[in-house]
Amino acid sequence: MSFLELTNVTKQFGRLSAIEDINLSVNQGEVLGIVGPNGSGKSTLINVMTSYYRPTSGSIYFKGRKISGLRPDKIAALGIARTFQSNILFEGATVLESVMVSAYLQYKTNNLQSFLRTKAYRDEYEKIVGKVLDLLKMLELFNDTFLPASGLSHGYQRMLGIAIALASGPKVLLLDEPTTGMNHEEAMFVVENIRKINETGVTVILIEHNMKVLLDLATRVAVLNFGIKIAEGKPKEVMNKREVIEAYLGTETI
Amino acid sequence: MMIKYIDWKVTIPRIVAAVPIAILVFIPVFSTSRDTLSIIILSGVWVIAAMGFAMILRTGQFSMGQAAFMAIGGYASAILTVKMGWSFWPSFFMAGVISGIIALIIGSVVLRVGNIYFSIITLSFGEIVRILAQNLEGITHGARGLIPPSPEPIVLGSFEINFDASVVPYYYFMILLVAITSLVFWQINRSRLGGTFFSLAANQILAEHQGIYLMKYRVIAFTVAGIFTGFAGAFYAHFLEIITPYMLGLWESIQIMIMSIVGGVSSLVAGPLVGAVLLKVLSVYLSRLPVYGIHALLFGGAVVLVLVFLPKGTGLIDLWKKFWRKVFNEPEWYEIPSIDE
Numbered sequence: 001m002s003f004l005e006l007t008n009v010t011k012q013f014g015r016l017s018a019i020e021d022i023n024l025s026v027n028q029g030e031v032l033g034i035v036g037p038n039g040s041g042k043s044t045l046i047n048v049m050t051s052y053y054r055p056t057s058g059s060i061y062f063k064g065r066k067i068s069g070l071r072p073d074k075i076a077a078l079g080i081a082r083t084f085q086s087n088i089l090f091e092g093a094t095v096l097e098s099v100m101v102s103a104y105l106q107y108k109t110n111n112l113q114s115f116l117r118t119k120a121y122r123d124e125y126e127k128i129v130g131k132v133l134d135l136l137k138m139l140e141l142f143n144d145t146f147l148p149a150s151g152l153s154h155g156y157q158r159m160l161g162i163a164i165a166l167a168s169g170p171k172v173l174l175l176d177e178p179t180t181g182m183n184h185e186e187a188m189f190v191v192e193n194i195r196k197i198n199e200t201g202v203t204v205i206l207i208e209h210n211m212k213v214l215l216d217l218a219t220r221v222a223v224l225n226f227g228i229k230i231a232e233g234k235p236k237e238v239m240n241k242r243e244v245i246e247a248y249l250g251t252e253t254i
Numbered sequence: 255m256m257i258k259y260i261d262w263k264v265t266i267p268r269i270v271a272a273v274p275i276a277i278l279v280f281i282p283v284f285s286t287s288r289d290t291l292s293i294i295i296l297s298g299v300w301v302i303a304a305m306g307f308a309m310i311l312r313t314g315q316f317s318m319g320q321a322a323f324m325a326i327g328g329y330a331s332a333i334l335t336v337k338m339g340w341s342f343w344p345s346f347f348m349a350g351v352i353s354g355i356i357a358l359i360i361g362s363v364v365l366r367v368g369n370i371y372f373s374i375i376t377l378s379f380g381e382i383v384r385i386l387a388q389n390l391e392g393i394t395h396g397a398r399g400l401i402p403p404s405p406e407p408i409v410l411g412s413f414e415i416n417f418d419a420s421v422v423p424y425y426y427f428m429i430l431l432v433a434i435t436s437l438v439f440w441q442i443n444r445s446r447l448g449g450t451f452f453s454l455a456a457n458q459i460l461a462e463h464q465g466i467y468l469m470k471y472r473v474i475a476f477t478v479a480g481i482f483t484g485f486a487g488a489f490y491a492h493f494l495e496i497i498t499p500y501m502l503g504l505w506e507s508i509q510i511m512i513m514s515i516v517g518g519v520s521s522l523v524a525g526p527l528v529g530a531v532l533l534k535v536l537s538v539y540l541s542r543l544p545v546y547g548i549h550a551l552l553f554g555g556a557v558v559l560v561l562v563f564l565p566k567g568t569g570l571i572d573l574w575k576k577f578w579r580k581v582f583n584e585p586e587w588y589e590i591p592s593i594d595e
Contacts, residue, residue: 050463076465090456092566101453105465107446111474114446121446168464 003028003203004049004080004172009058009068011041011048018044019227022058026172031194031204033218033235037247041227042207043085046174049205050082051075062172077105081170085177085207087157089149095160096145099132102167106131132167139163139193155186162193172203179210191216215239223247267578271524279429282422291421295493297534298428299324302435302486304513304526306479309439311519311567312448313475314455315365318373319380320483321506326383327353327484328491328502332400333393335492342405346488353484354477361476365469368458380507387499399498402491424493431489435482436523442478443522451475509533512557518569525571532570 002025009022019041026032034042047053049060051072060068067075090098106128107114109121136142139159144152149160158178165173175194179187191213198204198217208214214221214235221238223231225247231238238244282291303320310317327349334345364375387394394400405427408415415423442448450471453461462468491497517529533556537549560569 052459052463071467072462073465073467076463082463084460088457088460090453090460093452093456097449097452101449101461102464104446104450104453111445111447115441117441117445125446164460164464 002026003063005061006045006049007059007061009045009048009055009060011044011053012056017227019048019224022224022227022229024222024229024232026203026205027220028203029198029201030219031198031206031217033214033221034205034207034224035209035214035221036224039226040224042224043176044227045224046082046176046205046207049075049174050080076168076170079169079171080174081165081168081172082174083158083161083165083176083178085180087154087161089157089160091150093149094146095136095141095149095152095163096132098149098160099136099163099167100129102164103128103132103169105168135163135166138196140189154181158182158190159193162190166197166202170202172205173197174205176207177209178206179208179213184212187213211239263578263582263584267574271574282425286420286422288421291425293535293538294531295421295424295428296490296538297531298432299486299490299493300510300513300534301432301527301530303483303510304517304530305435305439305523306483306486307510307514308519308522308526309442309451309475309479311514312451312455312522313472314458315368315472315476316370316373316511317376317476317479318504318507318511319376319378319383320479320510321502321504322376322380322383323353323357323480323483324487324490324506325387325497325499325502326356327487328402328497329387329394329400329487330484331488332402332491332497335402336400337393342403342492346405346485346492349488350481350485353487354481357480357484358473358477361473361480362469365472365476377504377507380504384499384503394499397499399496399501400491401496404492404495428489431485432527435485436527438478438482439522447471447474448522509553512553516556516560516569518564518571519567520569521571524574525569528570 004026006022006024009024010020011018022045034045036042044053048055048068051068051070051074055068058068059066062075062078062080065078067078067080070078090101093101107121107124109118109124113121114125133142133145136145139162141156141159141163144156149157152160158180162175162178165175178194179190182190187210194204194206194217204217206214206217208217218235220233221231221235222229223238223241223244225243230247231241231244278294281294285291303324306323307317307320310320330352331342331345331349334340334348335342338345340348360379364372364379367375388396390396404417405423407417417423442451450461450466453464453466454468454471458468487502490501494501513530513533514526515529516533517527518525533553537552540552541549564570564572
């Protein structure tokens, strides 16, 4: 069994199947791109994988363990982190506070130790502050550390979303359109960082509309259309398949 | 080696805030008037309850039944002393424990629902507690209520603290109780728990996807609030030497809520403290005017003013922060740590 595996996953809203009978396996350390036209079920797929929704049928396995049906926090604790399609932030928090709160899973000390401020907790806290600041430096958010997160520009809020997801120290990172609304340079900056993150051993699943980003990053691509997986394989090959071009790219070729 | 330096932007506001607190502590030295001291003692009870409300609100839940936990604490201690013949100190302690256990049980069921539904359920819970107190004649004496005794004197060698002779021992007992509660809440707020509570209210979905188990932290907040509110209720019953079903109902729950909000729930300790003391002291003096229901008008007016002019969970305590920001000429977004940070 592979690292992360979806078997016959279906999610229905009423009688509409957002995704239907999806079989997908993700290998450790790869960057898997998921593409498809609007409404093809890409985000639903991520939402089902992180238990934002429960699948109507089918199951998801992570490292051989069934994770479909678990609570979102349990899934996060197993090492699967995600970003959201829109800029979801902690209201009223600064950049540093948002990421510190999100580093919840990195603590080994318990709540009582943190309440009593034992030495173990304070040491750990300092270590985590250091890690969080490194993360902010990497994602170029360091200058905004003490600014309210809601005051950041769109591009930086996207980066903050990635920082929040990374703060939990995940093994798998699910990115839901990380480059929406970004110009080319910003998008390339994101690409560079996703590559860096991937090189540290994090498996990345990437939903993306920007073909340049996708072809740069993905080692493998799965294509969805109307909730059904229509193709899977190497990016260049998949993009040249007839059904993909018809479904996703119209009649034009890349 | 760490170089310690004094950050005046933090220290000066703290020193200024310490002055009224010091005055409060030393009031009995200047005046032992039963009247004045009683008002402050009673506002202490509401300070603790308001802090509990603020803590629950921190996790994003709006509890409308906090007075019920005061009633549970009060009745627990009263029943233990009157019916079971326990002495005050163990039964006072048990009041907090019982209230905490009930909060834990109720919380782990009721906290599953959010927003307005939680408010409705806690509101009904408050009414259930009142009706039970009214109808369990055998245990609670129904509408006549129970008459819990005052605490036994504490004898320390030749020195005796007698709770019957004057209200001064009550006064210091209350100060101690408020101090312990503040300390616990302050410590919770600055530990990891504080950030976790905050994240649940700030964005529940995002927090859950970061691995925070919603129910666990909501139940912790609700239970801690329940424990201390229970202590406050037990103190209230023993100080007034009566507890009836009508003393702690919906109106009292609403008062607790208003005190918290007027003081400002942006801070867990200072806000509710300021709000409760200010509103309770004012309402006592106002209710002596020959105008019926004027203290209710005070609560209503205060909450409307605060909601209009200090929205988004800020309250009077944020005026204080704003003032010091002006003094030090800091930009708006720079948070001067409040007294409880």
